[in-house]
Amino acid sequence: MKNFVEELSWRGMIHNVMPGTEAQLQKEVTTGYVGFDPTADSLHIGHLVSVMMLTHLQRCGHRPLVILGGATGMIGDPSFKSEERKLLTIDEIKHNQSCIKKQLSKFIDFDTVSVNKAEILNNYDWTKDWTFLDFIRDIGKHITVNYMMAKDSVKKRLETGLSFTEFSYQLLQGYDFKYLYENYNCRLQMGGSDQWGNITTGTELIRRMLQGEAFALTCPLITKADGGKFGKTEKGNIWLDAEKTTPYAFYQFWLNCSDEDAEKFVKIFTLFTKEEVEDMIKSHKKEPHLRELQKALAKDITIRVHGEKEYISALEASEILFGKGTTQTLQHLDEKTLLSVFEGVPMFEMGKEGLNEGINIIDLVSDRTSIFSSKSEARRTLKENALSLNKTKINEDYICTSSDLLNDKYILIQKGKKNYYLILLKQ
Secondary structure, rough: OOOHHHHHHHHOOEEOOOOOHHHHHHOOOOOOEEEOOOOOOEHEEEEEEOOHHHHHHHHOOEEEEEEEOOHHHOOOOOOOOOOOOOOHHHHHHHHHHHHHHHHHOOOOOOOOOOOOOEEEEEEEHHHOOHHHHHHHHOOHHOOHHHHOOOHHHHHHHHHOOOOOHHOOHHHHHHHHHHHHHHHOOOEEEEEEEEHHHHHHHHHHHHHHHHHHOOEEEEOOOEEEEOOEEEEEEEEEEEOOOOOOOOHHHHHHHHOOHHHHHHHHHHHHHOOOOOHHHHHHHHHHHOOHOOOOOHHHHHHHHHHHHHOHHHHHHHHHHHHHOOOOOOOHHHOOOHHHHHHHHOOOOOEEEOOOOOOOOOOHHHHHHOOOOOOOOOHHHHHHHOOOOOOEEEEOOOOOOEEEEEHHEOOOOOOEEOOOOOEEEEEEEEO
């Protein structure tokens, strides 16, 4: 069996590991789990470190369990959060669980019949029948308030206020571990470093109630070299769902990593071997301007999440701004990707009247829109062969029709090499 702890170590994916964990994993096929609270209908890239831990666990011959927190998701984990989360309904949680399972299937094998086949479970199934009195009598008495208050995740929230609902979270998560230990022979729980307190509450519950031994392993919280929060942009999270974050924007996030971040991320978020990563980093340092490391990282993770076809589309879309795109490439872009590529460029709106008969390009860019301040300026640019419509050079006699529309509503005008304008034609 491949050494799981060694694999995570060279990848920089271990923050804390409980003594005895490595020996347990080398001794026998071990079941380990990570929990995800289904608070949205998609995972975002902040979840990917935990997902990759499960991926490596399975590749090292062990059995991964994914716990979607139908019960704990109704409460919200207070760990290092500044305020209480919005509570979800059961129907919302069920929908989110279904979506998340599809995304996880791209990383973890749930289908192969083997001793380490992955499984998805919902902690609502084993907590829904507990009454409050039964839970505090049978479970709560084994963990002292002093023990729970000593957790950093609780201490930090005492300053801003912590509800009893949130305070109980670590006890519920601890009970999950106990339940999985008893019913699924689960010996290991993993998560981000902010989960250490919750995880060790579970190992303590197993020790006190069952006289058993369980283990914990956490990964570092990922940060960027510039100190910014990983996975966050000005527009928010980078989601795995293509409807929330286009494959183009997803690809661009990884492509635009700094060299320092790319060296770190290629170890964490891909399955390249240590030798392959070392060769890639060495090669990259010789010609960093080629950004080969970022390209390899972006390609690997985009294909894994979105597929080869979407990767190729993202790659083609990326080349549009650098002069390599064609009219055909533009025509293949869906509206969301088109708007992602040209996010921030000036946009002009106009009606579609006259388009069926045709609109002269000079009228389009001067009278109907104000891309040019005058017809003479537009005519001069056209004579200099410096104007393109949908990436095709045109002359001053060009007539625009509905056949020029991208996604039935847009026209892209390019002036010179770097100045782009989008025209939105409304009904």
